Amino acid sequence: MIPFLDLKAQYKQMKPEIDAAVMRVIDGAQFVLGPEVAAFEARFASYCDVNHCIAVNSGTSALHLALLAADVGPGDEVITVSMTFVATTAAILYSGAKPVYVDVDPVTWTMDPALIEAAITPKTRAILPVHLHGLMADMDPIMEIARRHNLVVIEDAAQAHGAEYKGRRAGSIGDLGCFSFYPGKNLGAYGEGGAVVSNNSELAKRVSLLRDWGQESKYNHVMHGYNYRMDGIQGAVLNVKMNYIEPWTEARRSVAAHYDRLLEKQRCVRPMPPAHSRHVYHVYAVRLERRDEAQKVLQAAGVGTGIHYPVPVHLQKAYADLGYGVGDFPVTELLANQFLSLPIYAELTPQQVSEVVAELEKTFLVEVA
Incomplete structure (x- = not known):
């Protein structure tokens, strides 16, 4: 029997490290966010070659918050692709916007940049390319079109941890990049997890506020927010996996x-x-x-x-x-x-x-x- 995926084999490779990291969280009783999550955020930001990483509770939440941080909302349109998991579309709908699809390139299987401009309307607010199977979309023409039309670019990098396009890491080219740490991903948590990365300090701050009830400090809520925080155990597990x-x-x-x-x-x-x-x-x-x-x-x-x-x-x-x-x-x-x-x-x-x-x-x- 050759399984499609073997997470047990992966765990055996690092069992002592994982077990110690999980127990460290339990002993410290930092179950939501906390030092393990903060340490992972710093490591993953460095890995993606960006200034900011905000860890959240799923890749879907990452997409949702990235869209909200970019002021995508009701009445807006977001250009994306249909060759993806439904979370890409769902997140757009969560924001109140409408997904507008374009076809993919027959060779790379990612968003075909030649089809984007025909899909742009006065309502278009963002372009959301999907890095499919671990291969990044053709980002240079996508970014050129976006800048010419004053559009935000959000990378769906849920399948592309460590992927590169002309020497640049997934998540570092668009205004925001979104990752999933679902257990089967190349970098997977032991449960759900996700992250938003960015080089834009203002967008990163908005995502950070939105993931934690919109609060700048405890009980000081400055915007409508969500409970999209990463838990401490997932941060600890991901920290160990960053070594590998x-x-x-x-x-x-x-x-x-x-x-x-x-x-x-x-x-x-x-x-x-x-x-x-x-x-x-x-x-x-x-x-x-x-x-x-x-x-x-x-x-x-x-x-x-x-x-x-x-x-x-x-x-x-x-x-x-x-x-x-x-x-x-x-x-x-x-x-x-x-x-x-x-x-x-x-x-x-x-x-x-x-x-x-x-x-x-x-x-x-x-x-x-």
């Missing part, structure tokens, strides 16, 4: 390179990151015309897989009121029908990668040439 994120990232990239070599001549489309990007492979997805059959073959062989994402947000029943339908975003819809995510994590061995590919090759018997 770069080795883990390079291990994931090595696994991806092994997949690339073995799949080079096979009938599937592999990730093709631009040379200027550092892909961190939160997901290693291939494109297969008969994806569902391939997944069944792998499942029967004991290989875990995933699909990120089988139904684009614009075709989800919950978001039908946005007015989109089948055919509106053909690249996104094609990818949703073809993506198959293969196992990838730092502890995956070369032998296991070879076994996954050997089983996958059997599916090419049923592939369309």
Whole structure:
């Protein structure tokens, strides 16, 4: 059996450190925010090459607060993509704004900058690109368009911890960057967690106030706020994991390179990151015309897989009121029908990668040439 993800193997690697860190929080009784969270914020800000990091209770909360800090609200529109987890759209709706989708690039699978300007209206307030699977969107043209139209850029970097675009880290290019620390992420908490990063001191201050009931000091509330604080145990766990994120990232990239070599001549489309990007492979997805059959073959062989994402947000029943339908975003819809995510994590061995590919090759018997 080769699982899609093996968090137990990761925990075994650092069990004494994790256990000690958790007990430190319990002994100190600093259960909400506190020194462990503050220490993590400082380390993660440095890692992202930004001045500020505000830790929150989920990646969704990070997106919501980033939008509110940027004064996105009712009557505004936010340009984003449908090839993402629903949280991206949900956060826009939480702010009172309307999501406006553009299609993704057929090679990078991230927001297609060439489609952005046609989607801009007088109501457009922000652009929210999604760094999909661990690959950053094409940020230079996105930023150029945003600056020309006086728009805010918020990076959804929930899958892109440590990813780079032309030498710049995810979260450091836009006005704000948002991360998730859901347990399965490249940097995952032992529960929910998230963060907003920024080089803009005023925006960072607003996020910090908003996450903690809008209070500048205890019982001194200066704006409407939320209970979006990170708890101390998650800060402690993430602090320990910061010691490992770069080795883990390079291990994931090595696994991806092994997949690339073995799949080079096979009938599937592999990730093709631009040379200027550092892909961190939160997901290693291939494109297969008969994806569902391939997944069944792998499942029967004991290989875990995933699909990120089988139904684009614009075709989800919950978001039908946005007015989109089948055919509106053909690249996104094609990818949703073809993506198959293969196992990838730092502890995956070369032998296991070879076994996954050997089983996958059997599916090419049923592939369309």
